[in-house]
Amino acid sequence: MPHILTQLHKAIPSFIFFHPRVSLSLSSFLLAANNFLLSPPALEDRETPVSFEMATTRMDLDGRPIKPITICMIGAGGFIGSHLCEKLMSETPHKVLALDVYNDKIKHLLEPDSLPWAGRIQFHRLNIKHDSRLEGLIKMADLTINLAAICTPADYNTRPLDTIYSNFIDALPVVKYCSENNKRLIHFSTCEVYGKTIQSFLPKDSPLRQDPAYYVLKEDTSPCIFGSIEKQRWSYACAKQLIERLVYAEGAENGLEFTIVRPFNWIGPRMDFIPGIDGPSEGVPRVLACFSNNLLRREPLKLVDGGQSQRTFVYIKDAIDAVLLMIENPDRANGHIFNVGNPNNEVTVRQLAEMMTKVYTKVSGEPALESPTIDVSSKEFYGEGYDDSDKRIPDMTIINKQLGWNPKTSLWDLLDSTLTYQHRTYAEAIRKAMVKPTAS
Numbered sequence: 001m002p003h004i005l006t007q008l009h010k011a012i013p014s015f016i017f018f019h020p021r022v023s024l025s026l027s028s029f030l031l032a033a034n035n036f037l038l039s040p041p042a043l044e045d046r047e048t049p050v051s052f053e054m055a056t057t058r059m060d061l062d063g064r065p066i067k068p069i070t071i072c073m074i075g076a077g078g079f080i081g082s083h084l085c086e087k088l089m090s091e092t093p094h095k096v097l098a099l100d101v102y103n104d105k106i107k108h109l110l111e112p113d114s115l116p117w118a119g120r121i122q123f124h125r126l127n128i129k130h131d132s133r134l135e136g137l138i139k140m141a142d143l144t145i146n147l148a149a150i151c152t153p154a155d156y157n158t159r160p161l162d163t164i165y166s167n168f169i170d171a172l173p174v175v176k177y178c179s180e181n182n183k184r185l186i187h188f189s190t191c192e193v194y195g196k197t198i199q200s201f202l203p204k205d206s207p208l209r210q211d212p213a214y215y216v217l218k219e220d221t222s223p224c225i226f227g228s229i230e231k232q233r234w235s236y237a238c239a240k241q242l243i244e245r246l247v248y249a250e251g252a253e254n255g256l257e258f259t260i261v262r263p264f265n266w267i268g269p270r271m272d273f274i275p276g277i278d279g280p281s282e283g284v285p286r287v288l289a290c291f292s293n294n295l296l297r298r299e300p301l302k303l304v305d306g307g308q309s310q311r312t313f314v315y316i317k318d319a320i321d322a323v324l325l326m327i328e329n330p331d332r333a334n335g336h337i338f339n340v341g342n343p344n345n346e347v348t349v350r351q352l353a354e355m356m357t358k359v360y361t362k363v364s365g366e367p368a369l370e371s372p373t374i375d376v377s378s379k380e381f382y383g384e385g386y387d388d389s390d391k392r393i394p395d396m397t398i399i400n401k402q403l404g405w406n407p408k409t410s411l412w413d414l415l416d417s418t419l420t421y422q423h424r425t426y427a428e429a430i431r432k433a434m435v436k437p438t439a440s
């Protein structure tokens with residue numbers, strides 16, 4: 001650890017200082033400048049190794065120089081964690097203690113030792129369920145970000161106990177250690193805490209269905225509407241809701257400095273796994289990986305209960321910009337719950353399947369199947385106890401006001417870059433896996 005601390009000091013960049021009494025209009029300008037500086041091409045899109053140049057003019061939204069900090073990131077080896085680590089290593093001077101049971105998705109950041117950020121990221125393989133090192137690692141950091149969770153819907157109704165333990169019980173010590181040691185916490189919750197919209201309970205012909213007041217999801221006013229207990233789909237949402245309430249209460253009663261993030265379907269490269277290639281053959285990942293797997297194997301895409309549910313999808317790289325703003329602007333982010341999504345990218349699951357089919361045809365050069373989709377019941381696909389959110393449009397008022405963040409990438413563009421990655425990463429492996437051994 002002392003070695004890492006020395007490296008941290010070496011990484012401190014020089015900053016341009018501004019007058020401390022910065023006006024709001026200047027802060028909007030700084031936000032735009034920051035966004036510009038923080039948006040070089042994505043790592044996986046680059047052909048050549050990344051050249052690491054620390055921007056010398058990085059400052060927060062209020063014109064103050066950003067001081068390097070140490071971040072304890074739990075669940076750093078997952079989809080969101082891997083993109084956040086990449087961003088922090090390539091564009092900031094911050095140091096990361098990366099905790100997870102797996103590190104495959106961040107291996108490229110850990111090895112070799114000659115990487116420009118070597119010494120600023122340290123991987124700790126541990127399970128937060130039972131590891132006495134957790135409190136010490138939280139104490140060593142200025143900020144803890146908790147991403148660890150079981151968060152694939154196929155698990156919610158089939159492994160409800162694991163789901164509840166993972167999303168509530170296992171997160172408890174993290175909240176406790178942060179509160180007791182006066183450490184800031186960014187906790188990852190979910191848009192699923194909203195459950196179903198009020199709109200879904202209105203009569204089909206009600207004119208109120210057109211009124212956004214009945215479906216747009218607002219952090220401070222929308223209710224959390226779940227199904228009955230036997231609909232175990234809601235075990236995840238309910239556990240996430242209770243941990244949100246606990247974090248919020250620690251803030252109110254004990255002064256915990258916290259931010260709660262509610263991601264609305266963040267998607268992009270490295271999300272989940274492709275069954276039979278880098279995950280179990282019988283595993284059911286989230287929809288992006290399910291549909292990618294179908295396209296790669298030239299199978300029809302399975303539409304659960306007709307694919308009528310609606311979602312808004314946001315590109316992981318846009319969403320990571322929002323998280324970085326939270327990390328570097330604690331005065332603006334503390335005490336808030338933020339929706340992070342793209343209200344302009346709304347589709348039904350059926351429309352998503354159609355668009356992914358078109359994009360994949362373009363990316364792979366392979367013609368689409370004659371029948372590109374097939375209907376399947378939720379009972380058949382997910383089993384007993386499944387239920388669904390009907391519609392998820394995030395209200396953006398709070399994140400706009402506090403952090404000036406807006407998503408940039410259209411659904412077509414984000415699918416284009418993501419499916420290009422999926423094709424490049426998996427097409428050959430799938431082809432080999434699908435070649436049946438011939439009888440001799």
Ligand SMILES: NC(=O)c1ccc[n+]([C@@H]2O[C@H](COP(=O)([O-])OP(=O)(O)OC[C@H]3O[C@@H](n4cnc5c(N)ncnc54)[C@H](O)[C@@H]3O)[C@@H](O)[C@H]2O)c1
Pocket residue numbers: 074075076077078079080081099100101102126127128129146147148149150151166170188189190191192262263264265266267272
């Ligand atoms: N991706 C999304 O669109 C989305 C949407 C809503 C909420 N979220 C939330 O964001 C967080 C991260 O999601 P993700 O998409 O990156 O999921 P992910 O499954 O890719 O990442 C979670 C990581 O946590 C790790 N982990 C789980 N339990 C652990 C434990 N006990 N000890 C150590 N590590 C453990 C896993 O190994 C995994 O690497 C989760 O809390 C999830 O509920 C994500």
Ligand SMILES: O=c1ccn([C@@H]2O[C@H](COP(=O)(O)OP(=O)(O)O[C@H]3OC[C@@H](O)[C@H](O)[C@H]3O)[C@@H](O)[C@H]2O)c(=O)[nH]1
Pocket residue numbers: 151152153189190191192263264265285286287288290291302303304305307309311349388389
């Ligand atoms: O092959 C498939 C997979 C999924 N689906 C449908 O596609 C929709 C989206 O499914 P996802 O697997 O992405 O999961 P959901 O959007 O329902 O939940 C997700 O939301 C936010 C996070 O908290 C979690 O990552 C997850 O719970 C659902 O309506 C699902 O039924 C299909 O029609 N076919």
